[in-house]
Amino acid sequence: MRLNKTLAEVTHRIIARSAASRSAYLERMQAAAGKGPARAHLSCSGQAHAYAATGADQATLAEASSGHLGIVTAYNDMLSAHQPFETYPALIREALRQAGGTAQVAGGVPAMCDGVTQGEAGMELSLFSRDTIAMATGIALSHNVFDAAVYLGVCDKIVPGLVIGAQAFGHIPAVFLPAGPMTSGLANDEKAQIRQKFAAGEIDRAELLKAEMAAYHGPGTCTFYGTANSNQMLMEFMGLHLPGSSFVNPGTALREALTVAGSQRALALSALGNDYTPICQVLDEKTYANGIVGLMATGGSTNLLIHLIAMARAGGIILDWQDFADLSEVVPLLARVYPNGLADVNHFHAAGGLGFMIGELLEAGFLHGDTKTVAGDGLANYAQEPFLSAEGLTFRPGPKETLNAAIVRPAAEPFQATGGxxxxxxxxxxxxxxxxxxxxxxxxxxxxxxxxxxxxxxxxxxxxxxxxxxxxxxxxxxxxxxxxxxxxxxxxxxxxxxxxxxxxxxxxxxxxxxxxxxxxxxxxxxxxxxxxxxxxxxxxxxxxxxxxxxxxxxxxxxxxxxxxxxxxxxxxxxQHGTGREMFGMFRRTVTSADTGATVFDLPTESTPTSQN
CATH class of the missing domain: 3.50.30.80 (IlvD/EDD C-terminal domain-like)
Structure with a gap:
């Protein structure tokens, strides 16, 4: 299918605007890649320190000939979305041993919940946690001993922060491993009605708490389509998840199989093999344009209007709000997931989900199909869905028709002709x-x-x-x-x-x-x-x-x-209390929202931006 004219124009504009900064970034990544597997350059003392606690893997690491995977994790067990990550490192280490490699937890990053801090002083640290996570990712990988990395994170600032940090090490492959949404509980619209009754003084706090506990009731991401699940959507549209893995529930056999496959795939993409695909090649201008399209077609979170800009700039790519506005004018809205509709993300996934949508948008010319992904060349890989058979994890073509037109629709019959x-x-x-x-x-x-x-x-x-x-x-x-x-x-x-x-x-x-x-x-x-x-x-x-x-x-x-x-x-x-005094430097140096609200140095435009 012929590429949509506006998508082509916006992408060309992004490429022209970013030419100098993108070229400089790629030169830095090429130089880093040219040094080869980093741990081979460590002193004997350095290697001994790095491998001292690896047990049976120590001898394998000392040989320096097998692949070594770094795990960057946002695990904590206060947040339901990140609690499933507790068991991932042991699972990943065993998966890598089976593939002839090794894995270590490179480091942890903070993960906070906007739901917990909503209306509280802690919310004033939320945005800044993104850049803190990016910095923590850089520290985790600074030991420079890994051939590839996997990133364990889901929620609002965590995925954008991890992506920013991963691009600082853009010469190594990166696969993002999700935890999946919790199973459906109290319907989101019913929860919203109860909140309104409490605000109006019609019910007491005990009744409100009972409803909230029924809505947020187990491990996994919240089931409404907010920032966390918008992040998961982006990781598929941008080729950093395995296909169809975003909305598979925690604690299932399929979830475990996808975690194993994703970690092994990361190492297979390293420079030690024949399919070298560093993250700097995956996240290019076309990929970020695809991400914007996904945001519009699903009615995703407004927070990504700042996060995507900050994420892109970390790879030398300059986006602005006009890019989002122009694509919103032509990209059809194909999904109705709460708060845009009554369904939650589990219902959306069952109705055809991202695999169906990506297939529809590719066919209609609203996505660049020739991007690199962790699943291989071409975004068509993401029109597939995973399933378990006697042979193990297998991918098959996703549904060609919606299974519930009240939740997800074909591009020819959208909920509305423009984006969200x-x-x-x-x-x-x-x-x-x-x-x-x-x-x-x-x-x-x-x-x-x-x-x-x-x-x-x-x-x-x-x-x-x-x-x-x-x-x-x-x-x-x-x-x-x-x-x-x-x-x-x-x-x-x-x-x-x-x-x-x-x-x-x-x-x-x-x-x-x-x-x-x-x-x-x-x-x-x-x-x-x-x-x-x-x-x-x-x-x-x-x-x-x-x-x-x-x-x-x-x-x-x-x-x-x-x-x-x-x-x-x-x-x-x-300026003080709940940790706010530690972020004065961030408040003094942060950029405006339309440039990503970031504390990092920004690349400058190569050419004037056309304002259509």
Whole structure:
């Protein structure tokens, strides 16, 4: 099938914009690869230190002729999504022995949960945890003894951080091994209704906790389509998982078989064999374009609008929000998974899932099919699904037809003709919005502003009965420089109640919203942020604002607003407690949301960006 014209144009634009920085990155990776297996260059003392605790593998490692795999793990047993990784290292070591190689845990990285920290001070460390994870990945691999690596991580900042760190060692192959989603519990829409009842004071905390425990009830990823599961989708669209492995439940024979196969595949891709495929070759400009397409076609998390930019820049590739906006205009929305629909990711997987979608998008010309992947050359590998037979793990063609058209549809009959995310621009700045879960009647909101400097103040005003009509709630000084750009998902029940009362409601913020952003229109990641003196710092209560997700506009309608002095805020409360004092350097050096909100050095554009 002929490649979609817009996809071709956007990809060409990315390649041109990134030419100098991408070339410099690849030269560095080629130089690193040219040194050969790193551990052969270690001193005898260095090798002895590295192998001292490997037991029966020590003699094999000393020979330096067999492949050695590094494991970078985000295991902890507080987070359901990462608890299954506890048993992975032993399984991987045995799998590598069977293949004639060895494996060691190279290091661990932190993993925090936005669900646990939602509305709490710890959320202000969430975004910065991504770059911390990238740094920890670099430290884990800095011993320079591995021929390939596998990465164990699932949730919101963990996968982007691991990808950033893996690209610093882009000369070695990388396979990402997921843990899979927990089995389905309390339906997500029922959970949301109970949260709204609690916010309205209709039920007590005991009843709320009972519902939450029924929803989050076992090992694995949360089952709604938020950032964690958007990450898993990306790892297939971008060729870093084995095909069909993202949404296989923990504790199953198929999950274990995929873990074994993925670890063995990583070593088979090393320079010691005949199929050398380092991650720097997998993650190229076409691959990142495919990732954006996957995000749009599935209605994925708004958080990836910053993470994908940061991930790409780590490999010398420069993305911007206009790339996302242009692809969103042409990529059809093929999935309805909560909060975009009633189904969860288990239902989505059963209905055909990613294998069906990738096949459809390839056939319709919305994906580059000629990318390298850990499963081999060509994204068509990911139109397959894994299964167990008497011969072991086997891959077969995925379904050619949807098994439930209420959850996933063919490209010729999409839920909507455009993607799930949009860019907004105007006199209030630049922002993004997730529209896949927002009813079309709420795509345009024109209402007076009510301005807050903290989400808790907004919730207090709601509890005091201060919202009695149409309103655009503006929560500012929540950007990366101000306080780490926390998610403001705890505002969702309040805003949904106001919307349910028949009011026109929207949120505008320089902070973030959850990856589970729902039915209330939310203009998020506003840049410039308030602390940088952006227009959002000039808005006052009562100013009229227009959020138009149809035309892509975010405008201040009241005259004279931009002539005002910027408001200031006391940010001292964000600087200490719950570890925040350790991240002052991050707040001082972090870039804007539209450049990835990262503390790392950024490559510069090779050519001016065309703004279509």
């Amino acid at each position: 995310l949009k860019r907004l621009t105007g006199s209030l700045g630049t922002a993004v919005i997730k529209v896949s879960a927002v009813d079309e009647k709420h795509h345009v909101i024109e209402a007076p502003a009510r301005v807050f400097h903290d989400q808790e103040d907004a919730k207090a005003a709601f509890k005091a009965g201060e919202f009695n009509g149409d309103v655009i709630v503006v929560v500012r000084f929540q950007g990366p420089k101000a306080n780490g750009m926390p998610e403001l998902h705890s505002l969702t029940p309040m805003l949904a109640i106001l919307q349910g009362r028949g009011h026109k409601v929207a949120l505008v913020t320089d902070g973030r919203m959850s990856g589970a952003s729902g039915k209330v229109p939310s203009a998020i990641h506003v840049v410039p942020e308030a602390l940088d003196g952006g227009p959002i710092a000039k808005v006052r209560d009562g100013d009229m604002i227009r959020l138009d997700a149809t035309s892509g506009a975010l405008e201040i309608l009241t005259e004279g607003v931009l002539d005002r002095a910027s408001a200031s805020a006391d940010l001292s409360a964000y």
